[in-house]
Amino acid sequence: MRLRLTPRDTTFFDLLAVLAGHTVTGATLLAELLGASRPEREQIVERLTEAEHEADEATHSIMRRLNKTFVTPFGRDEIYSLASALDDCMDAMDEAGQLIVLYKIDELPMAVSEQIQVLLRCAELTADAMPRLRKLDELPEYWVEINRLENQGDRLHRTLLAHLFDRVADPILLIKLKEVVDILEEATDAFEKVANLVETIVLKES
Amino acid sequence: MRLRLTPRDTTFFDLLAVLAGHTVTGATLLAELLGASRPEREQIVERLTEAEHEADEATHSIMRRLNKTFVTPFGRDEIYSLASALDDCMDAMDEAGQLIVLYKIDELPMAVSEQIQVLLRCAELTADAMPRLRKLDELPEYWVEINRLENQGDRLHRTLLAHLFDRVADPILLIKLKEVVDILEEATDAFEKVANLVETIVLKES
Amino acid sequence: MRLRLTPRDTTFFDLLAVLAGHTVTGATLLAELLGASRPEREQIVERLTEAEHEADEATHSIMRRLNKTFVTPFGRDEIYSLASALDDCMDAMDEAGQLIVLYKIDELPMAVSEQIQVLLRCAELTADAMPRLRKLDELPEYWVEINRLENQGDRLHRTLLAHLFDRVADPILLIKLKEVVDILEEATDAFEKVANLVETIVLKES
Numbered sequence: 001m002r003l004r005l006t007p008r009d010t011t012f013f014d015l016l017a018v019l020a021g022h023t024v025t026g027a028t029l030l031a032e033l034l035g036a037s038r039p040e041r042e043q044i045v046e047r048l049t050e051a052e053h054e055a056d057e058a059t060h061s062i063m064r065r066l067n068k069t070f071v072t073p074f075g076r077d078e079i080y081s082l083a084s085a086l087d088d089c090m091d092a093m094d095e096a097g098q099l100i101v102l103y104k105i106d107e108l109p110m111a112v113s114e115q116i117q118v119l120l121r122c123a124e125l126t127a128d129a130m131p132r133l134r135k136l137d138e139l140p141e142y143w144v145e146i147n148r149l150e151n152q153g154d155r156l157h158r159t160l161l162a163h164l165f166d167r168v169a170d171p172i173l174l175i176k177l178k179e180v181v182d183i184l185e186e187a188t189d190a191f192e193k194v195a196n197l198v199e200t201i202v203l204k205e206s
Numbered sequence: 207m208r209l210r211l212t213p214r215d216t217t218f219f220d221l222l223a224v225l226a227g228h229t230v231t232g233a234t235l236l237a238e239l240l241g242a243s244r245p246e247r248e249q250i251v252e253r254l255t256e257a258e259h260e261a262d263e264a265t266h267s268i269m270r271r272l273n274k275t276f277v278t279p280f281g282r283d284e285i286y287s288l289a290s291a292l293d294d295c296m297d298a299m300d301e302a303g304q305l306i307v308l309y310k311i312d313e314l315p316m317a318v319s320e321q322i323q324v325l326l327r328c329a330e331l332t333a334d335a336m337p338r339l340r341k342l343d344e345l346p347e348y349w350v351e352i353n354r355l356e357n358q359g360d361r362l363h364r365t366l367l368a369h370l371f372d373r374v375a376d377p378i379l380l381i382k383l384k385e386v387v388d389i390l391e392e393a394t395d396a397f398e399k400v401a402n403l404v405e406t407i408v409l410k411e412s
Numbered sequence: 413m414r415l416r417l418t419p420r421d422t423t424f425f426d427l428l429a430v431l432a433g434h435t436v437t438g439a440t441l442l443a444e445l446l447g448a449s450r451p452e453r454e455q456i457v458e459r460l461t462e463a464e465h466e467a468d469e470a471t472h473s474i475m476r477r478l479n480k481t482f483v484t485p486f487g488r489d490e491i492y493s494l495a496s497a498l499d500d501c502m503d504a505m506d507e508a509g510q511l512i513v514l515y516k517i518d519e520l521p522m523a524v525s526e527q528i529q530v531l532l533r534c535a536e537l538t539a540d541a542m543p544r545l546r547k548l549d550e551l552p553e554y555w556v557e558i559n560r561l562e563n564q565g566d567r568l569h570r571t572l573l574a575h576l577f578d579r580v581a582d583p584i585l586l587i588k589l590k591e592v593v594d595i596l597e598e599a600t601d602a603f604e605k606v607a608n609l610v611e612t613i614v615l616k617e618s
Contacts, residue, residue: 171377
């Protein structure tokens with residue numbers, strides 16, 4: 001049983017791909033942020049927030065269209081969940097960027113840039129996978145790879161926590177840095193949630 | 207297509223309005239708490255916890271009635287989600303009040319009372335909107351205003367974080383204050399989630 | 413109206429019972445962890461992570477079977493939610509154990525072992541209750557008792573927070589201990605969520 005979407009509803013896949021594309025922009029800007037000087041950072045975070053607003057609008061237009069289009073309640077719930085989960089990825093990345101600037105963090109441990117590379121890879125794989133939902137095509141390699149990346153992210157996160165508690169003597173700086181690495185970990189979890197939803201759809205529909 | 211509720215099921219709207227009414231009590235008590243002396247605070251928090259218990263009972267009676275009444279699965283899920291989301295608003299406000307007393311916080315930054323004014327306004331608008339669900343009447347102005355308030359709350363929260371990290375030298379006090387302002391921000395997010403659910407219902411039903 | 417499961421689908425109840433059984437293992441290992449010396453702890457946490465992986469696999473096999481078996485969408489969603497909620501219990505307990513080792517915490521306040529006893533009791537009651545879902549039998553005493561335990565856990569958590577903020581002068585140690593007791597509290601909440609789902613199923617089906 002396929003998702004019962006009539007041809008014009010293929011726009012859902014396009015819209016999900018657009019939404020996932022914003023997460024690629026988000027992760028790219030986070031990577032830029034790490035290497036940037038303080039004054040540049042504010043500009044980069046502004047562009048990150050713009051990407052977050054665009055993702056918000058993409059999510060809303062998916063929701064609006066869902067409510068106006070005939071789809072089975074079944075397909076509706078799944079598209080709704082996918083859009084929400086993608087929006088959560090974006091929100092977490094935006095929040096991380098905002099906090100780095102708000103907390104005036106000058107230097108982040110090296111492993112944070114590895115966390116962000118993991119996020120960027122997740123975002124790229126997700127943006128690639130969304131259009132393949134139309135034919136439920138070659139999706140297992142996508143979710144297997146996301147699960148692998150999430151495990152890698154998890155190990156990085158633990159290493160970072162151990163590092164912070166061993167090296168950072170100033171408790172206030174520790175609170176700031178811990179919040180940033182925790183939110184980056186949440187962003188990776190959010191991409192895994194998207195992949196789990198895709199897996200569920202494929203299993204149900206095939 | 208309207209929610210398929212028979213006339214006696216209009217009690218769902220009454221019950222949701224009662225539940226939202228408890229959040230108005232909650233936000234009002236939080237506002238009182240800020241101006242109160244230490245000994246008064248314990249009493250106010252007791253009343254807050256009573257309001258939280260009453261909200262819990264209202265939520266449970268909505269759930270019980272949902273399970274005994276014939277409604278389409280569709281309407282059922284939405285009423286269930288609305289009741290849960292309203293309960294989350296109350297829980298977050300209760301937790302904030304509890305922590306202020308538990309942590310023996312003597313003074314909170316001025317902007318915290320602005321956060322609570324935002325919450326109070328959200329609670330009032332939500333309690334006003336619930337009965338209008340019956341006829342799906344004049345609801346867009348409600349959710350637009352809640353979204354505006356949530357943005358305002360978000361800016362307040364960031365200003366507060368910057369303020370705390372700039373001004374509070376004692377890390378233990380910082381941990382306490384940060385947890386309180388973070389939970390107040392979560393409460394505002396919870397009201398926005400209620401408004402988003404209402405928007406979804408209206409779009410689907412109209 | 414009963415859950416429309418054909419006889420072979422009784423395996424769902426067995427699978428849920430197996431999954432809940434892993435949470436009993438998890439809580440037992442957490443209790444062991446508290447009394448153990450540093451070198452023993454690493455071994456215990458390894459076994460905890462194994463239990464978490466087994467719970468993950470049990471959850472996945474429930475999901476896969478759900479997607480291949482004819483059940484009403486109704487029953488499907490509920491089994492899905494139960495499995496996810498049980499998995500959340502396990503994840504929180506695993507995370508607590510990991511952090512105790514990662515943070516090299518030598519001594520935990522006495523009340524933490526009471527928190528873990530509450531968790532163990534929750535896990536045992538839940539594992540006992542899962543097979544009774546088949547006949548929707550003697551379940552109210554289960555969810556009433558879980559709700560009582562969750563309230564007890566909540567009081568313990570508040571007592572612990574007050575204790576930590578009164579006694580722990582080192583802010584970095586405070587951050588570590590607070591995260592552990594907060595996650596143990598989340599684990600208790602997750603068991604309550606399982607019980608609430610069971611209550612909803614029973615009310616709907618009876």
